[in-house]
Amino acid sequence: xxxxxxxxxxxxxxxxxxxxxxxxxxxxxxxxxxxxxxxxxxxxxxxxxxxxxxxxxxxxxxxxxxxxxxxxxxxxxxxxxxxxxxxxxxxxxxxxxxxxxxxxxxxxxxxxxxxxxxxxxxxxxxxxxxxxxxxxxxxxxxxxxxxxxxxxxxxxxxxxxxxxxxxxxxxxxxxxxxxxxxxxxxxxxxxxxxxxxxxxxxxxxxxxxxxxxxxxxxxxxxxxxxxxxxxxxxxxxxxxxxxxxxxxxxxxxxxxxxxxxxxxxxxxxxxxxxxxxxxxxxxxxxxxxxxxxxxxxxxxxxxxxxxxxxxxxxxxxxxxxxxxxxxxxxxxxxxxxxxxxxxxxxxxxxxxxxxxxxxxxxxxxxxxxxxxxxxxxxxxxxxxxxxxxxxxxxxxxxxxxxxxxxxxxxxxxxxxxxxxxxxxxxxxxxxxxxxxxxxxxxxxxxxxxxxxxxxxxxxxxxxxxxxxxxxxxxxxxxxxxxxxxxxxxxxxx
Numbered sequence: 001x002x003x004x005x006x007x008x009x010x011x012x013x014x015x016x017x018x019x020x021x022x023x024x025x026x027x028x029x030x031x032x033x034x035x036x037x038x039x040x041x042x043x044x045x046x047x048x049x050x051x052x053x054x055x056x057x058x059x060x061x062x063x064x065x066x067x068x069x070x071x072x073x074x075x076x077x078x079x080x081x082x083x084x085x086x087x088x089x090x091x092x093x094x095x096x097x098x099x100x101x102x103x104x105x106x107x108x109x110x111x112x113x114x115x116x117x118x119x120x121x122x123x124x125x126x127x128x129x130x131x132x133x134x135x136x137x138x139x140x141x142x143x144x145x146x147x148x149x150x151x152x153x154x155x156x157x158x159x160x161x162x163x164x165x166x167x168x169x170x171x172x173x174x175x176x177x178x179x180x181x182x183x184x185x186x187x188x189x190x191x192x193x194x195x196x197x198x199x200x201x202x203x204x205x206x207x208x209x210x211x212x213x214x215x216x217x218x219x220x221x222x223x224x225x226x227x228x229x230x231x232x233x234x235x236x237x238x239x240x241x242x243x244x245x246x247x248x249x250x251x252x253x254x255x256x257x258x259x260x261x262x263x264x265x266x267x268x269x270x271x272x273x274x275x276x277x278x279x280x281x282x283x284x285x286x287x288x289x290x291x292x293x294x295x296x297x298x299x300x301x302x303x304x305x306x307x308x309x310x311x312x313x314x315x316x317x318x319x320x321x322x323x324x325x326x327x328x329x330x331x332x333x334x335x336x337x338x339x340x341x342x343x344x345x346x347x348x349x350x351x352x353x354x355x356x357x358x359x360x361x362x363x364x365x366x367x368x369x370x371x372x373x374x375x376x377x378x379x380x381x382x383x384x385x386x387x388x389x390x391x392x393x394x395x396x397x398x399x400x401x402x403x404x405x406x407x408x409x410x411x412x413x414x415x416x417x418x419x420x421x422x423x424x425x426x427x428x429x430x431x432x433x434x435x436x437x438x439x440x441x442x443x444x445x446x447x448x449x450x451x452x453x454x455x456x457x458x459x460x461x462x463x464x465x466x467x468x469x470x471x472x473x474x475x476x477x478x479x480x481x482x483x484x485x486x487x488x489x490x491x492x493x
Contacts, residue, residue, distance in 0.1 A: 032099035032114055032149040040136045045113055048126060048141065049097055055089040057082045057370075069137045088143060090368060091476055093119035093178075099149050101125070114149050119178055120169070120484045123148055145483045148490075156493040163193055165488050170195035173481070181363075181456075181472030182210055183481065184397035187465050189405055194397070200363040200473065202376055211396055213349055213362045214471035215383070216456055217449020218391040219400075220352075223341045224321050225266055225433020226407065229417040230340055232262075236328050239263045239420075246327035247320055251295060256303060262324065264307045265317040266432040267425045271303035274315040275390075285385040289354065291322045291333050294388070311428040315390040318433070322389025333389055342399075345406035350395040352387040355380065362394060363473040365453025379453035391449055395456075400469040404446075404460045422462075440490040448479060457482040464489065 036042050044067055051063040060082045064073045073081075095115040103112075115124045122145060129140035148154060157165065166185060173179035180198020184191060200208045231237050237246070243265065244257035251257070264270040275297035280288075288294055298316050305312070322333040329336055334352055342350050353359045365379035387393035395403075406412050413421070421432040422445045429437050434445045442463025449456050455478040456471040468485050470478035 030101050030103045030147075030150060032101050032151045034099040034151065036097060037100065037111075041111065041130065044128065044130065044136065044138055045097070045111070048113075048128065048138075049095060049115065051085055052088050052092070053094040055086060055094075057086070060085045067138050068141075069131050069134055069139045072137075072139050072141070086370065087368075087475065091119065091480055092117035092124065093176075095124055098123075099151065101146075101149070112146075114146050119173065119176070120480055122480065122484045122487060145480075148487070154491055157488065157491045159492060162488055162492045166193060166485060167195075169484065169488075170197075170481075173197065179472065179477060179481070180208065180366075180474045181214060181470065181477055182208060182212060182397045183471075184210075184401055184467075184469045185485070186401050186404075186467045191398075191401065198473070200361070202364070202366060202378075208363060208473070209361070211349060211361060211398065213353070213359070213394040213396055214456055214473055215363070215365055215449070215451070215454040216387070216391060216393045216395055217451050217454050218315075219395075219447045219449040219456055219458060220387055220389065220391045220393045221318050221433040222403075222447050222458075223337050223393075223433075224318055224325070224389045225421060226412050227325055227336060227340060228262065228266065228321055229413045229421060229432065231325070231328055233414060233417060237262060237324065239266070243320060243324060246324040251298065251320070251323065252301070259303070260307045260320075262321070263425075265314075265321050265324075268311055268314050268317060268428075268430060269308050269426055270314055270317045271305045271307050271309070271312065272298075272314045272316040272320075273301060273304060273312065275301075275319060276315060285381065285383070286356070288384055289386045291319070291326055291388055294319055311426050311430070318390035319388065325389070341403070341412065344411050345399075346402045347395065347399040350393065350399045350403075352393040354386045355383070356385060359394075365451070365473045367453045367475050377453075379451065382452050383454070392451075395471070397469040397471055400458045400471075401467055404458065404467045404469075408460065408462075441486060444486070448482070450476070450479070455479055459486070461489065464492070 036045060047063055047067045051059050061078060064078065064081055095117050098116055099114045101112040101114050109129055111128045113126050113128065117124050125144050125146035127142045128138060130136045131139040170183055174197035183195040185193045194210055196208050196210050198208050200206045200212050232239060239262050241262050242258050243260050243262065244254050247257050260270045275294055277297060280297050301316060325333050325336055353362060366376045367379065369375065369377040384392045421434055422436055423431050424436045425431060429435055435447055437444050441461055445460050445462060446458040453473060453475060455476050457478045459468045459482055466489065468482060470481045472478040
């Protein structure tokens with residue numbers, strides 16, 4: 001979610017404004033009116049929808065030139081704007097206008113347009129901002145998943161109907177070659193449904209299977225945070241400890257580490273950023289195999305704000321939790337995770353595998369490439385050669401189910417620790433290494449992960465009892481499915 005090259009970061013700007021659009025703090029209610037505005041606003045709305053649905057680079061150029069401010073247009077090179085729109089079309093199959101959403105209290109300066117996508121049948125939204133002083137040109141645009149419109153009454157589902165809906169969804173996505181990966185839905189320890197589609201290797205046309213290992217992206221953060229809480233329970237560290245007790249001056253000067261606590265690292269409130277920087281991009285992937293190897297990537301990094309003052313998703317912060325684990329235990333981060341997370345959970349197909357070794361049944365990640373005669377580009381020269389505390393390990397949907405079961409049943413940490421881990425500490429839908437959301441499905445915890453050619457997601461529906469794992473070896477191949485499942489599950493009575 002926060003570690004991609006600039007083109008993918010731009011895509012995220014458009015695609016992951018989800019929580020803010022779906023439910024802003026303080027919103028009392030919303031209303032949907034299925035009438036397209038007249039005049040210039042309606043023209044701009046139609047232009048956005050037409051551009052997404054056209055799936056045409058020339059149409060994107062025309063849209064950016066004729067409907068957007070120069071500042072918005074110059075936010076990124078034109079080729080990257082084109083990639084955003086083409087990726088949206090690839091994911092959604094196109095979108096159809098449904099309504100204009102208004103809020104109480106009013107969201108000034110923004111127009112929220114609700115649409116239905118054609119691939120998933122999901123409700124989507126885009127938030128449009130117009131520059132009234134500049135011919136009402138578009139000055140901002142964000143795409144997201146949306147809540148069900150207020151003027152749509154979707155029928156309730158029983159569990160059997162819910163599973164049938166999911167089964168048909170997955171069969172359709174696989175038939176259209178939209179999904180490449182594995183999917184699992186369980187209730188407690190019972191697996192209710194699995195699906196598999198696509199290829200683990202496009203070079204050799206090796207199909208995925210239910211035991212294929214997929215890259216976790218940022219989902220390793222759940223394992224790192226759980227390990228920290230284990231050490232807290234054993235009295236070997238405290239959440240209030242300054243990390244200067246464990247992170248020496250070869251990483252950061254004490255004037256920085258003395259201000260940051262373990263709690264700050266766990267909640268992404270440390271003020272640190274990400275080691276996926278220019279040094280990483282220009283360096284050899286072979287250099288970064290163990291926790292200490294990442295030290296040159298964070299050298300000289302400054303705090304963006306005083307620790308504890310606000311939220312900023314930080315891969316560097318999670319990396320330092322790995323340093324803390326090694327400092328406290330005197331061993332390697334990877335050995336600790338293997339013995340204390342994977343082993344008690346029964347996760348026999350999970351590890352931070354090294355990508356230059358022939359690991360069996362492991363999926364290679366792919367991104368679509370419209371400029372390539374092959375249509376795809378693998379991520380072997382973009383991603384880390386070995387994952388670590390912040391992300392990049394591998395697992396299977398079955399192992400993620402085992403982890404979800406283990407952490408809920410007390411095999412890994414106590415309920416007291418879970419209460420802390422699964423609490424939204426700073427109003428950013430994030431606890432300790434887990435996302436935390438509450439809504440129509442009750443409380444849901446988990447984590448997602450993404451990079452070029454990688455997208456995986458685990459949702460643990462604490463109140464409803466379901467566990468949903470989706471893993472994919474293509475860009476954004478898991479998140480839309482997880483979101484659609486959440487929408488369907490909200491209808492289960």
